Amino acid sequence: xxxxxxxxxxxxxxxxxxxxxxxxxGIVLGVIIGVLPGLGGANGVAILLPLTFSMPPTSxxxxxxxxxxxxxxxxxxxxVLFNIPGEPWSVATTFDGYPMAQQGRAGEALxxxxxxxxxxxxxxxxxxTFLAPLVAxxxxxxxxxxxxxxxxxTFCSFVGMGKxxxxxxxxxxxxxxALAAVGMDTVTGQxxxxxxxxxxxxxxxxxxxxxxxFGIGEILLSMEEGLNxxxxxxxxxxxxxxxxxxxxxxxxxxxxxxxxxxxxMGITPGGATPASFMxxxxxxxxxxxxxxxxxxxxxxxxxxxxxxxxxxTSALLPMLALGxxxxxTAAVLLGGLLIWGLQPGPLLFVEQKDFxxxxxxxxxxxxxxxxxxxxxxxxxxxxxxxVPFAIIAPVIIAICAIGAYTVxxxxxxxxxxxxxxxxxxxxxxxxxxxxxxxxxxxxxxRAEDSFRQSMLLSxxxxxxxxxxxLVGSITTLALVLLVWPxxxxxxxxxxxxxxxxxxxxxxxxxRR
Amino acid sequence: xxxxDAGSTPHEPGVSTRTVELATALLLFALGALVAISSWRxxxxxxxxxxxxxxxxxxxxxxxxxxxxxxxxxAFRSGADGEVFVTLAQLRLVMTVLLPSLGFVLxxxxxxxxxxxxxxxxxxxxxxxxxxxxxxVGIGFAVAALSFLMFEVWFKVPLFKGTLDPLSFLGY
Numbered sequence: 001x002x003x004x005x006x007x008x009x010x011x012x013x014x015x016x017x018x019x020x021x022x023x024x025x026g027i028v029l030g031v032i033i034g035v036l037p038g039l040g041g042a043n044g045v046a047i048l049l050p051l052t053f054s055m056p057p058t059s060x061x062x063x064x065x066x067x068x069x070x071x072x073x074x075x076x077x078x079x080v081l082f083n084i085p086g087e088p089w090s091v092a093t094t095f096d097g098y099p100m101a102q103q104g105r106a107g108e109a110l111x112x113x114x115x116x117x118x119x120x121x122x123x124x125x126x127x128x129t130f131l132a133p134l135v136a137x138x139x140x141x142x143x144x145x146x147x148x149x150x151x152x153x154t155f156c157s158f159v160g161m162g163k164x165x166x167x168x169x170x171x172x173x174x175x176x177x178a179l180a181a182v183g184m185d186t187v188t189g190q191x192x193x194x195x196x197x198x199x200x201x202x203x204x205x206x207x208x209x210x211x212x213x214f215g216i217g218e219i220l221l222s223m224e225e226g227l228n229x230x231x232x233x234x235x236x237x238x239x240x241x242x243x244x245x246x247x248x249x250x251x252x253x254x255x256x257x258x259x260x261x262x263x264x265m266g267i268t269p270g271g272a273t274p275a276s277f278m279x280x281x282x283x284x285x286x287x288x289x290x291x292x293x294x295x296x297x298x299x300x301x302x303x304x305x306x307x308x309x310x311x312x313t314s315a316l317l318p319m320l321a322l323g324x325x326x327x328x329t330a331a332v333l334l335g336g337l338l339i340w341g342l343q344p345g346p347l348l349f350v351e352q353k354d355f356x357x358x359x360x361x362x363x364x365x366x367x368x369x370x371x372x373x374x375x376x377x378x379x380x381x382x383x384x385x386x387v388p389f390a391i392i393a394p395v396i397i398a399i400c401a402i403g404a405y406t407v408x409x410x411x412x413x414x415x416x417x418x419x420x421x422x423x424x425x426x427x428x429x430x431x432x433x434x435x436x437x438x439x440x441x442x443x444x445x446r447a448e449d450s451f452r453q454s455m456l457l458s459x460x461x462x463x464x465x466x467x468x469x470l471v472g473s474i475t476t477l478a479l480v481l482l483v484w485p486x487x488x489x490x491x492x493x494x495x496x497x498x499x500x501x502x503x504x505x506x507x508x509x510x511r512r
Numbered sequence: 513x514x515x516x517d518a519g520s521t522p523h524e525p526g527v528s529t530r531t532v533e534l535a536t537a538l539l540l541f542a543l544g545a546l547v548a549i550s551s552w553r554x555x556x557x558x559x560x561x562x563x564x565x566x567x568x569x570x571x572x573x574x575x576x577x578x579x580x581x582x583x584x585x586x587a588f589r590s591g592a593d594g595e596v597f598v599t600l601a602q603l604r605l606v607m608t609v610l611l612p613s614l615g616f617v618l619x620x621x622x623x624x625x626x627x628x629x630x631x632x633x634x635x636x637x638x639x640x641x642x643x644x645x646x647x648x649v650g651i652g653f654a655v656a657a658l659s660f661l662m663f664e665v666w667f668k669v670p671l672f673k674g675t676l677d678p679l680s681f682l683g684y
Contacts, residue, residue, distance in 0.1 A: 051667050167586075171540055171579040174572050178547050181569040190565040193550055216613070223609045224602040390641025391633075395655055397613050398629035402659060405625060405672050414617050422610070429597060430533055448568045456562045 003130055010357030013058060014365060022063040023362060027370045030070015035078055035381050037389075038219040038396045041071035041312075042328040042438070046207045047215075047403030049336055057340040058358040064336060065316075065359060066366045068329050069121065072272075072312050073374045074381065076113040076305060080106060081382050089272035089308040092280040096293060096300030103296050107240040110378055112298050113305045115248060116255060118371045120306035123259045124266065124313035125363040128320070132349070132360075135321040139346035144453035145464050147322075149474035151447040152465075153481070154324055157268045158436040160481030163277075165431065172427065173436035179204045180444020187452060199412045206441035207407045210332060212417040213434050215400040217424020219393055236378050244298075251302050254283050258303045262310025266326055267318060272311040279307030313363065320356060321346060324443065328435050331442040526599035530587055533597075537584035544576030608640050624674030630656035 013019070033044035045064050052060035075090035080097035093113060100109035142150075155173055162169045182193045183203025194200040248255075258279040265275035283303035284293045293300045315326030316333070323344035325331035337344045342352055349356055374381075404417040427434060458464035466472040480487075548570055555564030598606070612632065620628030634652030637643040663669045673679055 050669055051662075054668070165583070167579045167582045171537075171576060171583060174576045174579065175540065175543070177572040178543070178569060178576060181547075181551075181572065185565040187562075188565045190554060192554060192565055192569065193547060195550070219609060220606050223605050224598065388641065390637055390643070391651060393609055394612070394616075394629075394633040394636035395651075397609070397616065398625075398632055398655065399659075401617065401620065401629070402625055402663070402671060406663075406669055409670075409672070411617075411621055411672055414620065418613060418617060421613075425606070426532065426536060430529075430536060432536075451568060452563050455567075460558050460563070 003133060006133075006353065006357045007129060007361060009353070010359075010361030011365075013354050013358035014062065014361045019059055019062050019358075019362070022059055023066045023366055023369055024373070026063045026066025027070040027073075027366065027373050030067035030072075030370075031074035031077070031374060031381050032070075032384060033067065034071035034074020035384050036392065036396065037084070037222045038215050038393070039399070040075075040214055040218070041068050042332055043211045043215040043400070043403070044071055045329055045332045045336075046210045046407075047399060049207065049332065049339070050403070050406035052336065053339065057337075057342055057352075058355050060336065060340060061333065061355065061359050062362040062366070064333055065362060066370070068312070068333070069363075069366045069370045070373075071329075072121070072309050073114060073117055073370050075308075076110065076117065077374070077378060077381055078385060080109045080113060080301075082385055084385075089276045089312065090304070091273070092276040092304035093301055093308075095280065095304075096295070096297050099294070099296035100298070100301065105296065107236045108244050108298065109296075109301050110236055111241050111244040111375065112248065112301045114371055114374050115245065116258075116302040116306040117309040118367055119255055120259050120262050120308070120310035121313045121363070121367045124263050124310040125360065125367070127263055127314065128317050128363070129360055132317050132321045132356075135317065136346040136349040139322050140350075142346070144450045144457065145467065145471045146474065148447065148450040148454050149465060149471045149478065150322060150324060151443060151450065153474055153478040154268075154318075154326075154443070155436065155440070155447075156478040156482040158433070158439075160484035161265075161268065161274065162433055162436075163274065164433065166485045168430070168432045169436055172432040172434070173440045176209075176437040176440025177444045177447075179209070180206075180441045181448070186445065186449065199410070202408065202410075204416070204441060205407050205413065206438060207332065207335060208404050208413045208416050209420050209441050210328060210438055211400050211404050212420025213424035213427075213438065214328070215403075216397065216418060216421025217428055217434075219396060220421060220425040221428060222389070223393065236375055241375060247298065248302070251299050254287065254299050254303050255306050257282060257286075258306035259310045262307035262312075263314045265307070266311035266314025268326070272308040272315070272327065275311035276304035276308040280304045316359075316363075319344070320348065320359070323348075323446075325439065328438045331439055335442065524596060524599040524601070526596040526603065529595040529597040530590065530593070531597070533587040534584055537580045537587060540580035541577055541584065544573045544580060546573075548573035548577065612636055612640070620672065620674065622674050622676050623678055624676075625671045626656045626660050627674065627678055629659070 014023075029048070030041075030044070033039045034041070045067055048064065048067060052063060055063070072089075075085060076093055076097070078084045079090040079093040080101050083094050083098040085091040085094055097109045097113060100106065158173060159166050159169050178193070180203070183191070183201055185192050191201060261279045261282065262272070262275045265278065266272065280300060280303050283299055284290045287293070287299050289297055289299065312327065312329070315330045317326070319325040319330040319334050323334065323346075325334045334344050342348065342355065400417060401414050404413045405411065407413055424434060454464050458467070465475040551566030551570040551573060554566035556566035556570035557564060612635065616628055616632035619631060623631070630652045633655055634648040637648035637651065638645060659671075663671050
């Protein structure tokens with residue numbers, strides 16, 4: 001049970017007054033970010049990253065991860081009260097959360113949402129506590145081919161598990177890889193794809209992409225809907241909280257199922273958004289009150305919120321144990337690690353015990369703190385959304401510009417951010433997914449490095465990806481996931497044909 | 513996916529989804545081709561000492577070309593279904609944010625982020641939001657001053673002051 005000892009050591013690290021203050025600041029900032037349109041977990045953390053450069057890494061990651069928890073909580077507030085998902089993963093929460101608010105049960109819906117978020121996150125952290133060190137220990141044996149196979153798995157599972165057109169997922173992901181390739185080639189020192197522009201030598205920083213795609217893109221999208229928000233008032237008092245808490249245990253199966261879906265989708269980079277939809281769909285199918293879903297059923301709030309939080313939290317497991325983030329926000333946190341001078345990957349558990357266990361301990365405390373903060377101060381956060389969009393929009397764009405500038409102290413990045421904003425707007429409307437693009441920009445260089453090292457080991461033969469059972473099974477799994485959409489469609493076609501054949505047979509039998 | 517958009521009935525004039533879909537796919541294809549050619553020149557094959565600089569990007573570029581070509585062909589064959597990507601009214605709303613933002617970045621180039629964001633926020637509130645001058649200037653100034661305190665003073669992260677550096681009198 002070395003995990004317990006390490007975990008308690010982690011609590012000791014976190015429980016300094018400075019870190020506790022940072023934790024509360026992070027949660028409050030995170031909820032604000034989650035509530036505001038155009039600012040979300042990923043770009044909120046990206047914008048605030050430069051402020052942490054001078055902090056010790058453990059304090060920095062506590063601040064940033066708490067912003068993330070806060071953003072996860074905050075998304076639910078706007079979904080329930082305003083029918084506007086503050087974050088993509090809370091879209092499914094609007095289905096039943098907003099009807100509940102319309103019936104005057106906003107307090108109940110919010111309590112259910114926050115509590116289930118907490119439950120989902122809590123189990124995901126438990127899982128991380130015990131699984132992450134194991135995965136890391138296992139991954140210490142990885143060589144370049146194994147790492148490339150894991151990268152391959154990460155990206156193939158986007159294609160296999162994403163909804164929407166696989167070709168668009170592929171195009172968006174490869175665009176990310178191409179952007180990552182711009183700049184100096186780390187192996188040969190040659191300049192790639194800079195087309196003679198000296199400013200491109202640095203390459204594209206994914207933080208700029210994140211701020212532009214998610215921040216500016218989101219503002220442009222919300223602008224389409226016009227400028228008016230109209231929300232329901234909400235007050236949460238202790239009575240409502242206690243009454244709701246009494247009801248919740250009855251839905252333990254839904255919670256359990258949603259947690260498992262969330263954890264699975266978080267570790268494999270499905271992400272929080274598909275997890276919340278999947279969990280909502282499953283709950284609707286399996287609940288005895290499934291027909292009531294969409295009309296204000298509390299279970300319809302529990303399911304997506306639990307899954308979204310479980311997924312959002314589990315996404316940190318591959319980031320910590322393998323150095324491969326499971327979501328854009330985890331990718332931004334990973335970028336932070338690099339900036340603070342920590343090398344992400346399995347060695348982190350050996351060399352940076354304070355950091356890793358401090359982070360894990362802060363996940364426990366941060367979620368408890370988050371639950372308390374949101375339960376006590378919903379009206380305050382809801383008031384932020386009543387600030388007219390004509391004020392919010394320019395302020396957020398200015399903040400995004402500042403955030404983009406601070407990454408490299410370069411004005412070119414601010415222009416690029418605007419460009420990414422337009423790309424984000426168009427891609428979102430055409431259903432090109434943004435998460436694979438961002439992850440590809442982040443991981444591009446390292447995926448390429450591990451690929452080239454593997455190729456050097458094998459003198460250019462791809463068979464090295466099947467050279468032992470470990471790398472072979474990861475690679476095979478990756479390829480299966482890659483062709484999964486086509487397999488699934490094939491199976492459907494065959495099924496449909498068989499049905500048709502049966503129908504024909506039945507029809508001819510009738511005639512006889 | 514967003515077929516239940518409230519604002520976009522097929523009768524409203526606007527840019528069709530098919531056009532944008534085609535244009536995006538073709539742009540992606542052109543980009544893929546550009547990357548492929550330039551990687552090929554860098555050496556997309558096996559060199560004496562291992563895979564060349566263009567090896568990996570070359571195949572990435574090929575995948576961009578293939579996937580965008582498929583998307584383009586699909587969009588082309590789907591025919592005009594009248595689905596509207598963005599109505600003119602929506603486009604105008606989007607432009608009321610995008611164009612001032614462009615102006616903001618342009619002004620920032622000369623006057624720096626603090627003065628730039630002050631002018632942007634105040635101007636946006638007056639001309640787009642139709643607020644009074646006093647309120648707009650107040651909020652714009654508050655945001656700029658707050659970010660100045662936060663970045664320059666508290667966290668010691670210097671922000672861009674512009675080529676004309678109008679705030680040099682503050683001594684930061």
